[in-house]
Amino acid sequence: xxxxxxxxxxxxxxxxxxxxxxxxxxxxxxxxxxxxxxxxxxxxxxxxxxxxxxxxxxxxxxxxxxxxxxxxxxxxxxxxxxxxxxxxxxxxxxxxxxxxxxxxxxxxxxxxx
Amino acid sequence: xxxxxxxxxxxxxxxxxxxxxxxxxxxxxxxxxxxxxxxxxxxxxxxxxxxxxxxxxxxxxxxxxxxxxxxxxxxxxxxxxxxxxxxxxxxxxxxxxxxxxxxxxxxxxx
Numbered sequence: 001x002x003x004x005x006x007x008x009x010x011x012x013x014x015x016x017x018x019x020x021x022x023x024x025x026x027x028x029x030x031x032x033x034x035x036x037x038x039x040x041x042x043x044x045x046x047x048x049x050x051x052x053x054x055x056x057x058x059x060x061x062x063x064x065x066x067x068x069x070x071x072x073x074x075x076x077x078x079x080x081x082x083x084x085x086x087x088x089x090x091x092x093x094x095x096x097x098x099x100x101x102x103x104x105x106x107x108x109x110x111x112x113x
Numbered sequence: 114x115x116x117x118x119x120x121x122x123x124x125x126x127x128x129x130x131x132x133x134x135x136x137x138x139x140x141x142x143x144x145x146x147x148x149x150x151x152x153x154x155x156x157x158x159x160x161x162x163x164x165x166x167x168x169x170x171x172x173x174x175x176x177x178x179x180x181x182x183x184x185x186x187x188x189x190x191x192x193x194x195x196x197x198x199x200x201x202x203x204x205x206x207x208x209x210x211x212x213x214x215x216x217x218x219x220x221x222x223x
Contacts, residue, residue, distance in 0.1 A: 004155070024151055033210065042201060042215040043156075088153055100205045101146065104155035 002027065004105035006091050012111045013081050021076040021108045025093030032074040033094075033102060034066060038087045046089075049074055081112045117202040119161075125220045132189040134217040136202030137182075143205045145178055147187050150199045150216070159187075159200075165174030192221045 005024045013019050024033050033047040045058040049068035057064075063079040072093075078085055090108050092102035120135045136145070144163045162169045162178045162185070169176045175188040188198055191220040199218045203211040 035213075037153075043213040045210050048136065048210055058210075090155060092156075100144065100209070100211065101158050102156075102211060103149075103158065103163055106155045107153075109153075 004091060004103050005065045005094050006053050006089075006105035006108050008108060009106070010109045010111070012112055012113065015076070015083060017081050019078045019081060019082045019085075019110055021078075021091075021110070022073065023076070023087050023091030023093075023105060024073045026103055027089075029093035029103070031094050032068055032072065034076050035059050035090045035092065036060075037090060037107075038084075043090065047076065053071055078110070083112050086110060086112045117204050118179060118218070119202055119214040119217040120202070121217060122215070123218045123220070125222065126192055127222050128192060128194060130192055132192050132219050132221075134187050135189070135202055136185045136214055138204045138212075139183065140178075140204075140206060142180075143187050145176075146203045146205070147174075147176060147185075148201045148203060148213075152198075155197065156201065169216070171211070189219075192219075194221050194223055197221045200206075 007022045026093040033048050035043040035105040037043050047066050048056040053069050068074045086109045090107045091105045094102045117138045126132050135180045146161045147159045150156045160171045162176050173190045178185045184194050199216040201213050201216045203213045
């Protein structure tokens, strides 16, 4: 069974630009979560998508947005990039109705210069 | 804000020794999970303990949960170099999102 995949692995952008990160969940998983992990810190919840709908979002400004496609893959967009957006962005998927064990992808390392 | 707080922040042990780390949280939970992260990569799920359970084992891992104290502990027995990683606790409330602590960094010396 293929795991959660994320692309790209690394992304370098300059301040003010836009970044698009992609995530493909495990086959059969309908929920996708996005997290931000700044260097040396824990994970901060960003967004939760389930069945194509945004179900919950964390305490992040509106320039962090995303969507979930009919095949349950997801995209995270970060507009007007700021230096402090530099972080590892992790995507996780899980099967709705289970005990909420999440399966994580390898992450996208975003660097804003 | 983060729900869980791990303690200690960092731990260095000799191969073969046991490693114990603790997690405290603030609000009521449905379950608590522990994850491992190697070198800034994705997290790997280790073990889940439900709010009505007090102890759970998985291989060399032992997790306890004390809901009256809002705390959990993770014990790794007979540690190996491959156990070097950061360990996070995550709590699951009623809002269908996990809240992670800042993690404990464990270094196992050969």
